[in-house]
Amino acid sequence: MSTTTTAGPAKMTEEQFTKLRQIIYQRSGIWFAEGKKYVLESRLTQRLKQLEMDDFEQYAMLLSIGPYREDEFNEMFSRITINETSFFRNQPQLDVFENKVLPILLEARKATKRLRLWSAACSSGEEPYTLAMMVHRSLGVRLPDWHVEILGTDLSQKMLLAAESGEYGQYAVSNTDPLILNRYFQKTPTGSYTIDPTIKSMVRFERHNLKDTLAARRHGEWDVIFCRNVMIYFDQPMREGCLKMFHQMLADDGVLFIGHSETIRLPELYSARSEPHAFAYTKAENEVSHVA
Ligand SMILES: C[S@@+](CC[C@H](N)C(=O)[O-])C[C@H]1O[C@@H](n2cnc3c(N)ncnc32)[C@H](O)[C@@H]1O
Structure with a gap:
């Protein structure tokens, strides 16, 4: 039957x-x-x-x-899967990225002028585009001198196609400051919003399964990794596998940002940054001193 x-x-x-x-x-x-x-x-x-x-x-x-x-x-x-996301999701955390982490990294990378950011499990792309806007306004006229690489990855092909289109509905921009909306988006006749071409060109998308920790290595070292609101759906071994992989992929002075309902309990690998609402981690201090 x-x-x-x-x-x-x-x-x-x-x-x-x-x-x-x-x-x-x-x-x-x-x-x-x-x-x-x-x-x-x-x-x-x-x-x-x-x-x-x-x-x-x-x-x-x-x-x-x-x-x-x-x-x-x-x-x-x-x-x-839950694909929930939006531009400027969790502004207090993004403030830590833009005002505390980014200036220090830009100073530290001023000789090479290379900056690499990975948004892992980026859904329809709002997160990496948000990071691109923040880097764009932080670097200002210095941007052309820099080689900024921002990678958005997800397992869902459907979400990646949406991300690559760079076109969004009202919900996606509901947390976006009107000044930013004005500066980095164009409103279409149908009421949707398209990303400014300069911001769009700063972000590259690729399919990547977080389960595939070996494949992640081909991307090389990252200065900042955002992996927000996906590890809550994983079990403990999978979560730990991802966190160990991120640790290997992060520069010694790099920073990992996670979702506001997630925590990392691997003190041998990560130390939490002290700012409130940061949900950000650096490599554990003892590790960094080994490398020097
Ligand atoms: C809730 S969204 C998070 C989007 C964004 N990071 C944010 O916080 O706004 C979770 C995303 O994780 C992706 N995802 C789930 N399992 C994954 C896996 N094994 N590898 C890569 N992405 C995965 C889903 O396709 C979905 O787009």
């Missing part, structure tokens, strides 16, 4: 839940804990209907074998 013909979410057995969450975990590190079966049921019911499938057993099969498994994983991923 089809489980998708009745109104409301299709029913998932415990066994199907175990299979699906294992697939999701192996591919992305996102962990659906016990009791979260209803989340998968409600987010994937519509997909089952579109595919005219009778149950989640068939769906798990589609994700595991056959030529469409990669495409279907991408489709499923965009349905089960």
